[in-house]
Amino acid sequence: MVTWALISLDAFSLREPLLAWLKSWVTAELRFQSLHMSLGAVLAFALTIWVAVLLSRFIRFLLEEDIYDRFHFNRGSSYAISTLLHYVVLLGGFLIAIAALGVDMTKFTVLAGALGVGIGFGLQNIVNNFVSGLILLFERPVNVGDVVQVQNDVGVIRRIGIRASIIRLFDSSELIVPNGQLISDKVTNFTLSNRQRRIEINLGVA
Structure with missing residues (x-):
């Protein structure tokens, strides 16, 4: 298919003009205030992020379908490892994408500083919940599948997300x-060290 397309372009003398047009299109400069970047760099940024997402999904699939069963990881440990690797791969992909974008790191530092100010004013709860989620994954006071009590509600943890748990x-x-509530508030974990529980049933006597 590709060979046929190249032969057709050569037959009509369109190959060189098309390549020249694509080159000019990819190297076209985009400006956003003081930032200058080419369209090709933007495409490289998007492609890098996309590859990082695919790589993260592949790693999680490989772990869940082979590694965890082979080494007998429990559900909580496997979920924590998969989630942490997911964050690491995405962070690495983002940093590589920034480098591919060709952004001056001094300007990126200024942008990060401005973002820090925004976090200080309006995103405190979101950042607190994100950091608390990382603490939950590292320390594992609760795991996916644990039976817990939060205030008066008792149930099974189904998911520990970036901001909240279900x-x-x-x-x-x-x-x-x-x-943040799972870290700062009192939480009863009925299955932290073992799966055995005692149930009290009150019976009335006539």
């Missing part, structure tokens, strides 16, 4: 709890 209650409803 607990499925015993009536099949799902409770969304900010990660």
